[in-house]
Amino acid sequence: MNRNPLIPFALIMVMGIGLIFFLSVKGLGDMKEVAKEKEGGAKTEETAAAGPEDIYKKSCVACHGANYEGGVGPALKGVGDRLSVDQIKDVLVNGRGSMPAGLVPADQAEEMAKWLAELK
Numbered sequence: 002m003n004r005n006p007l008i009p010f011a012l013i014m015v016m017g018i019g020l021i022f023f024l025s026v027k028g029l030g031d032m033k034e035v036a037k038e039k040e041g042g043a044k045t046e047e048t049a050a051a052g053p054e055d056i057y058k059k060s061c062v063a064c065h066g067a068n069y070e071g072g073v074g075p076a077l078k079g080v081g082d083r084l085s086v087d088q089i090k091d092v093l094v095n096g097r098g099s100m101p102a103g104l105v106p107a108d109q110a111e112e113m114a115k116w117l118a119e120l121k
């Protein structure tokens with residue numbers, strides 16, 4: 002047997018190049034998928050920005066509870082009895098204590114504050 006000792010290396014190299022090729026083709030496919038997801042994501046965000054309730058479900062539930070009963074943050078039921086719409090808006094825009102600022106887009110803060118003030 003007179004096998005060329007380089008053959009195993011050559012085989013590994015060919016396999017390696019094949020793998021690189023495969024991964025880059027797959028990568029392109031994934032990239033398209035990710036791009037599609039992003040488009041879809043942007044759309045859901047647009048619809049989510051449609052109303053205060055959608056914003057609430059997306060950004061506030063975790064701390065204020067699914068039924069506005071409170072949790073990390075205080076209950077938001079009847080917050081309108083404690084704070085004026087302007088004060089609520091101020092909390093939404095600027096945050097307060099451990100309440101993070103900027104969760105509500107500035108152009109929707111007013112609408113959201115009014116909605117919150119009417120929670121019963």
Ligand code: HEC
Nearest residue numbers: 060061064073074075080089092097098099100101104105
């Ligand atoms: C990371 C947790 C967290 C998230 C998310 C969060 N909040 Fe808060 N929120 C708090 C905390 C904590 C307070 C109390 C702040 C304080 O002690 O001054 C608070 C206070 C408030 C208040 C004032 C309540 C009162 O009785 O004085 C309002 C209104 C409010 N949050 C609305 C929202 C809205 C609307 C969202 C979603 C856009 C939201 N919060 C998201 C934690 C959170």
